[in-house]
Amino acid sequence: MPSAELSALGVREAAYAIRAGTVSPVDLVTACLARIRALDGALQAWAHVDERGALITAHERLMEARAGRFRGPLHGVPIGVKDIFDVADMPTTGGAKPFAHTWPRVDAAAVTRLTAAGAIVLGKTVTTEFAYRDPAPTRNPWNHGHTPGGSSAGSAAAVAARMAPLALGSQTVGSVLRPAAYCGVVGFKGTHGLVPVAGVIPLAWSLDHVGVLVRSVSDAALAMSVLSGKDLEPSPVGAPRLALAHELLGHASREVAMHVEAVAGAMARAGATVSKVELPASFHEIHAAGLTVLEAEAAAYHERWFGAHADDYGHEMRSLVEAGLTHPATAYLRANRARLAFRDEVMPILMAHDALLSPTAPTPAPSGLGSTGDGSLCAPWTSAGVPAVSLPSGIAASGLPYAIQLVQAAGGSARLLGVAAWCERVLGFSQAPD
Amino acid sequence: MPSAELSALGVREAAYAIRAGTVSPVDLVTACLARIRALDGALQAWAHVDERGALITAHERLMEARAGRFRGPLHGVPIGVKDIFDVADMPTTGGAKPFAHTWPRVDAAAVTRLTAAGAIVLGKTVTTEFAYRDPAPTRNPWNHGHTPGGSSAGSAAAVAARMAPLALGSQTVGSVLRPAAYCGVVGFKGTHGLVPVAGVIPLAWSLDHVGVLVRSVSDAALAMSVLSGKDLEPSPVGAPRLALAHELLGHASREVAMHVEAVAGAMARAGATVSKVELPASFHEIHAAGLTVLEAEAAAYHERWFGAHADDYGHEMRSLVEAGLTHPATAYLRANRARLAFRDEVMPILMAHDALLSPTAPTPAPSGLGSTGDGSLCAPWTSAGVPAVSLPSGIAASGLPYAIQLVQAAGGSARLLGVAAWCERVLGFSQAPD
Numbered sequence: 054m055p056s057a058e059l060s061a062l063g064v065r066e067a068a069y070a071i072r073a074g075t076v077s078p079v080d081l082v083t084a085c086l087a088r089i090r091a092l093d094g095a096l097q098a099w100a101h102v103d104e105r106g107a108l109i110t111a112h113e114r115l116m117e118a119r120a121g122r123f124r125g126p127l128h129g130v131p132i133g134v135k136d137i138f139d140v141a142d143m144p145t146t147g148g149a150k151p152f153a154h155t156w157p158r159v160d161a162a163a164v165t166r167l168t169a170a171g172a173i174v175l176g177k178t179v180t181t182e183f184a185y186r187d188p189a190p191t192r193n194p195w196n197h198g199h200t201p202g203g204s205s206a207g208s209a210a211a212v213a214a215r216m217a218p219l220a221l222g223s224q225t226v227g228s229v230l231r232p233a234a235y236c237g238v239v240g241f242k243g244t245h246g247l248v249p250v251a252g253v254i255p256l257a258w259s260l261d262h263v264g265v266l267v268r269s270v271s272d273a274a275l276a277m278s279v280l281s282g283k284d285l286e287p288s289p290v291g292a293p294r295l296a297l298a299h300e301l302l303g304h305a306s307r308e309v310a311m312h313v314e315a316v317a318g319a320m321a322r323a324g325a326t327v328s329k330v331e332l333p334a335s336f337h338e339i340h341a342a343g344l345t346v347l348e349a350e351a352a353a354y355h356e357r358w359f360g361a362h363a364d365d366y367g368h369e370m371r372s373l374v375e376a377g378l379t380h381p382a383t384a385y386l387r388a389n390r391a392r393l394a395f396r397d398e399v400m401p402i403l404m405a406h407d408a409l410l411s412p413t414a415p416t417p418a419p420s421g422l423g424s425t426g427d428g429s430l431c432a433p434w435t436s437a438g439v440p441a442v443s444l445p446s447g448i449a450a451s452g453l454p455y456a457i458q459l460v461q462a463a464g465g466s467a468r469l470l471g472v473a474a475w476c477e478r479v480l481g482f483s484q485a486p487d
Numbered sequence: 488m489p490s491a492e493l494s495a496l497g498v499r500e501a502a503y504a505i506r507a508g509t510v511s512p513v514d515l516v517t518a519c520l521a522r523i524r525a526l527d528g529a530l531q532a533w534a535h536v537d538e539r540g541a542l543i544t545a546h547e548r549l550m551e552a553r554a555g556r557f558r559g560p561l562h563g564v565p566i567g568v569k570d571i572f573d574v575a576d577m578p579t580t581g582g583a584k585p586f587a588h589t590w591p592r593v594d595a596a597a598v599t600r601l602t603a604a605g606a607i608v609l610g611k612t613v614t615t616e617f618a619y620r621d622p623a624p625t626r627n628p629w630n631h632g633h634t635p636g637g638s639s640a641g642s643a644a645a646v647a648a649r650m651a652p653l654a655l656g657s658q659t660v661g662s663v664l665r666p667a668a669y670c671g672v673v674g675f676k677g678t679h680g681l682v683p684v685a686g687v688i689p690l691a692w693s694l695d696h697v698g699v700l701v702r703s704v705s706d707a708a709l710a711m712s713v714l715s716g717k718d719l720e721p722s723p724v725g726a727p728r729l730a731l732a733h734e735l736l737g738h739a740s741r742e743v744a745m746h747v748e749a750v751a752g753a754m755a756r757a758g759a760t761v762s763k764v765e766l767p768a769s770f771h772e773i774h775a776a777g778l779t780v781l782e783a784e785a786a787a788y789h790e791r792w793f794g795a796h797a798d799d800y801g802h803e804m805r806s807l808v809e810a811g812l813t814h815p816a817t818a819y820l821r822a823n824r825a826r827l828a829f830r831d832e833v834m835p836i837l838m839a840h841d842a843l844l845s846p847t848a849p850t851p852a853p854s855g856l857g858s859t860g861d862g863s864l865c866a867p868w869t870s871a872g873v874p875a876v877s878l879p880s881g882i883a884a885s886g887l888p889y890a891i892q893l894v895q896a897a898g899g900s901a902r903l904l905g906v907a908a909w910c911e912r913v914l915g916f917s918q919a920p921d
Binding site for chain 1: 786790811816819824
């Protein structure tokens with residue numbers, strides 16, 4: 054198979070071909086590394102690439118495959134790991150200045166689960182500083198003049214640019230789904246706690262979620278099943294009941310709102326029921342509540358360094374920690390209560406539908422690298438700890454991808470993946486950047 | 488059976504006799520009410536007694552028993568409920584001034600579980616204000632000049648004085664085990680979260696535990712099984728491996744430390760293995776960490792009232808809330824981290840033994856009603872959220888009971904109850920105040 058075809062394989066396709074003996078893990082890793090070499094000088098999706106280690110591991114997986122021994126459902130599949138996850142014997146920089154760098158000897162739990170299933174770590178993908186909003190140098194593969202979003206910037210760009218079929222991300226506000234949307238790939242995060250965060254630099258532990266960036270819903274289901282240790286393979290779903298909320302559409306640009314209305318229309322013509330819903334009153338508290346929790350927990354983690362290194366932080370991260378240091382404990386506890394009240398009050402609305410449909414972000418990827426974009430349409434669902442997925446849903450006149458977000462109640466990851474697979478088929482999106 | 492014998496029945500004895508038809512729930516409730524009428528003017532263990540309601544329910548349970556219909560393992564057993572738990576159509580005062588009183592229409596979840604199993608609520612037992620340290624008027628049944636401890640003062644005194652075989656308590660520092668120790672009864676609380684706290688006025692939700700006050704380990708196991716919905720009936724245990732920590736003995740008076748050493752000697756002679764253990768370094772942080780969490784969470788709950796009612800709070804509770812209002816969020820989060828570090832670091836020590844043995848309190852019940860005593864030997868285990876039990880273990884020269892505390896790791900409630908039953912047999916304690 055030519056190198057360009059190999060690097061375009063999805064997670065499931067690659068794993069199947071390796072098992073069938075029609076693709077070699079060495080050829081696959083070589084194709085991904087060639088793609089990184091060719092494109093990453095401009096794209097800057099990778100913070101660290103371990104060519105030698107990846108090739109050695111690929112040879113091991115090839116020998117095992119030839120002997121009929123397969124480690125698991127990801128045997129021989131190359132992956133990228135966001136640079137806030139520890140990978141043994143690679144540096145963890147967290148996108149930060151050297152004071153925060155470590156050279157861990159143990160993999161993060163999520164990495165261990167993927168490699169135990171046979172995955173091969175190509176290297177570390179670029180994260181914004183401490184997975185917050187200070188922009189990374191990574192560019193959007195669809196248009197290098199636009200942001201790929203953040204904080205999982207390198208993971209989204211690498212998967213979109215076919216440098217790897219799967220990359221780990223993390224989301225504390227909108228850090229998996231927003232870059233997925235901007236880069237035209239699938240981003241998924243499950244219920245809070247579904248994937249362990251051990252070995253990941255925390256941003257705010259009440260809100261931190263491990264997620265995946267992939268190129269199809271089927272790949273998200275496979276990767277999340279491995280990461281969670283649960284069977285999240287969706288059962289085939291009939292035409293779903295979708296909910297639309299005007300508070301969410303009203304937060305998007307006119308162009309994006311019209312696109313999502315058009316998507317809802319297409320879903321309805323394909324058989325879905327689309328209902329308008331009202332979000333509970335606690336929705337109007339959730340942005341402020343989530344921000345207070347984020348600020349306070351980030352400050353509690355970073356105060357160990359902040360005294361000596363405040364000047365080594367980027368502007369956004371520094372402001373976050375400074376705001377967190379000013380919060381009284383009672384304000385934090387009040388915010389956490391408001392957050393859990395929203396989670397509880399929105400649950401019956403989410404459970405009464407197969408998914409809540411909204412834009413993932415108010416606009417396609419903004420121009421320039423000065424901002425990672427607007428995560429406010431993802432934030433409520435991260436604060437509520439509920440599963441959410443972003444699907445590419447079309448191409449704007451600007452040539453950049455559109456995306457929709459689908460959300461379910463806590464514990465509904467498998468149900469959400471089933472709905473997302475149905476919507477993916479209706480959308481028929483299969484384009485990729487050059 | 489004479490009234491005095493009826494009121495001396497334990498939970499399991501009473502339930503068994505009712506099922507066998509040898510005791511009537513009406514006679515049992517009447518005997519308990521008679522005991523309350525006779526003694527409570529001096530003892531002040533009860534905040535509210537619903538004589539009429541209890542007798543009506545007792546008649547229903549009697550009719551059901553005669554028809555062979557039994558609601559559950561507590562069918563016809565009278566109980567007391569600490570006055571921070573809601574009981575429908577009784578006032579909840581929380582031991583506080585009227586601004587905080589409610590007249591709930593729904594039982595607390597723990598009460599629902601007990602009454603669904605057939606228990607009959609006699610009334611509400613006196614709590615210190617908001618279950619904290621401002622003393623209640625309740626007296627110690629062994630000596631009215633001494634405190635019964637707190638905050639579950641009325642529950643401990645009522646069970647010791649044979650006004651009820653079982654009373655609900657709650658523990659945020661030492662509020663079940665300390666009054667149990669001072670009043671010569673058994674106090675038990677399980678792993679944090681084992682019994683739901685819905686319908687209980689919170690003091691600090693990360694630390695609040697529902698517990699029971701009873702007169703035997705067997706009764707604690709039965710009541711906790713009903714309350715948790717799990718089978719906590721202990722399997723017969725051989726001679727246990729007990730651990731002693733000098734940090735704990737060193738915190739007790741010389742008299743109590745010698746008593747506990749003598750108890751350990753008796754256990755060893757009966758076959759137990761007694762080993763000295765070192766507590767982890769994080770033990771030395773746990774008191775300060777627990778207090779910060781307690782202060783901050785109490786302040787977060789009480790700030791709704793505190794602006795208008797600060798002068799209506801007792802001195803201890805007011806100081807607690809005021810301290811909590813000053814904590815930065817980062818100090819709270821740091822304290823919570825220290826608390827969970829202790830829980831994690833002490834776990835292997837607890838799991839390597841069948842129980843950690845210590846005094847429940849540094850002294851027997853102190854003289855006077857000006858203080859509820861010292862909860863510092865209970866506090867670490869409440870902060871760690873691990874199961875703990877207090878057993879009466881002898882009578883001091885002063886005529887007041889001694890007590891030992893046994894502790895196990897999280898999830899070890901049934902194991903702990905088994906060890907406690909073994910120790911109870913060795914101790915052979917069966918005295919009661921007059």
